[in-house]
């Protein structure tokens with residue numbers, strides 16, 4: 001980053017996990033350790049600079065899988081110590097939220113705002129009171145939204161992480177049967193109490209599992225047909241995105257905010273963004289999500305932009 005501007009980024013995805021169906025901490029840490037130096041070299045080459053040219057090093061310290069975090073922290077600390085550079089520790093969730101500032105001006109987001117953080121580990125509502133003041137106002141009581149996508153994907157043998165695979169299958173079904181979009185959903189829309197900003201996805205997950213098992217039994221097959229997979233993916237994505245949209249509307253009304261934001265990798269989901277855009281237009285909210293899908297997934301630019309704003313705090317230069 002040069003101030004708020006992204007100069008170069010290097011990202012590695014962990015495809016080692018596609019066969020397991022979940023994240024194995026040991027595998028993740030080893031994969032991090034193997035990827036980190038080629039990534040550093042790659043990004044320096046892309047930017048056309050050397051490590052000595054860098055003023056600050058920012059690194060995420062929490063929350064997340066400890067073995068993977070430790071890999072990044074150890075490398076960041078070693079570089080900072082050996083080159084006498086200032087080190088800035090960043091909270092991963094805050095970084096996902098600040099990804100909304102990438103390619104936007106600070107004044108493009110007005111406070112207070114409601115942020116929904118949706119990822120493989122988190123489904124949380126924050127009331128964003130001012131740039132450095134976040135208050136947790138709701139969260140999942142069981143699975144995270146991304147985790148639910150991953151589990152549904154696993155039930156239908158679509159690989160890991162599953163969000164993208166389920167969304168792709170759902171998109172195919174939506175194209176084939178557009179009339180189904182407005183029909184009654186087959187899975188339950190769990191919204192909890194009238195004023196609750198919490199989430200629960202475990203009932204929905206069980207309903208999907210029952211549907212998968214019933215369809216397999218009914219057809220006397222060992223697995224689902226391709227059409228069944230597409231339909232279940234579609235029904236699941238529709239109901240999850242409806243739940244998230246209705247809850248965001250509820251949160252924005254409870255806290256009387258004008259700005260609603262998405263963060264976390266599930267914010268790359270295009271149906272969710274479409275529904276939030278439509279709802280915001282209807283209710284007169286301002287909706288923001290990271291401007292590019294690469295800023296929604298885990299990435300270095302979000303760590304960089306959070307670090308930039310951290311520095312503006314001490315140097316008073318927003």
Ligand code: KG4
Pocket residue numbers: 118119120121122145146147149150161162163164167264265266268269270296297298
């Ligand atoms: O932000 P992230 O990497 O996780 C944490 O840092 O916790 O998010 C990963 C999650 C996975 O569960 C993945 O299935 C989901 O984001 N995901 C999606 C999409 N792309 C990724 N979920 C729904 N639709 C997508 N297009």
Ligand code: ZN
Pocket residue numbers: 092096119264265297298
């Ligand atoms: Zn993340």
